[in-house]
Amino acid sequence: xxxxxxxxxxxxxxxxxxxxxxxxxxxxxxxxxxxxxxxxxxxxxxxxxxxxxxxxxxxxxxxxxxxxxxxxxxxxxxxxxxxxxxxxxxxxxxxxxxxxxxxxxxxxxxxxxx
Amino acid sequence: xxxxxxxxxxxxxxxxxxxxxxxxxxxxxxxxxxxxxxxxxxxxxxxxxxxxxxxxxxxxxxxxxxxxxxxxxxxxxxxxxxxxxxxxxxxxxxxxxxxxxxxxxxxxxxxx
Numbered sequence: 155x156x157x158x159x160x161x162x163x164x165x166x167x168x169x170x171x172x173x174x175x176x177x178x179x180x181x182x183x184x185x186x187x188x189x190x191x192x193x194x195x196x197x198x199x200x201x202x203x204x205x206x207x208x209x210x211x212x213x214x215x216x217x218x219x220x221x222x223x224x225x226x227x228x229x230x231x232x233x234x235x236x237x238x239x240x241x242x243x244x245x246x247x248x249x250x251x252x253x254x255x256x257x258x259x260x261x262x263x264x265x266x267x268x
Numbered sequence: 269x270x271x272x273x274x275x276x277x278x279x280x281x282x283x284x285x286x287x288x289x290x291x292x293x294x295x296x297x298x299x300x301x302x303x304x305x306x307x308x309x310x311x312x313x314x315x316x317x318x319x320x321x322x323x324x325x326x327x328x329x330x331x332x333x334x335x336x337x338x339x340x341x342x343x344x345x346x347x348x349x350x351x352x353x354x355x356x357x358x359x360x361x362x363x364x365x366x367x368x369x370x371x372x373x374x375x376x377x378x379x380x
Binding site for chain 2 (some may be wrong): 155158184188195196198199202209210212242244248250252253254255256257258259260261262264
């Protein structure tokens, strides 16, 4: 158990819908990351937050957004869902968010879009 | 651009030693990570190398050569539970982010 908590673990929704994935980082960690893992691709970085502020952005679609709240939990919002958005979404956290910090992953949220 | 290459699949025998290679070409370098991932589960941290040389941690060792853009993960005394995907990841960016770039992973099958 990494200490990173994600909910829900599984989610099935229809195309065009919107979902919110939630993440609580490890105790004491200030930085949160979101990654997407599809069957045909490796882990793709989406976005990083540090202490409530966006720190780095990857290939995150405009239909996706995220935020980190004052209590440091984070949410990833996925809207206008398409079949291709079906994937495993991981949240991860690290202490300070700088280079070399080990990133610890949560168990992931399985999203299936039908 | 950023590029990380690993073999797609490997097979090894229980009790043996296996070496999983990773080569990278990135715009910068602030360290290389190895993660283990069982199917459908979270990646779990194995090792971190930022300086050249070998880091040993129990049955697992990781080597880095920055000049060659090369790393390997060495697994000794293989066990069936070591069957998993092994992910090589590079931290290429400086500044204030530890955004990691991952390879597509090497699926290791350990056979009896």
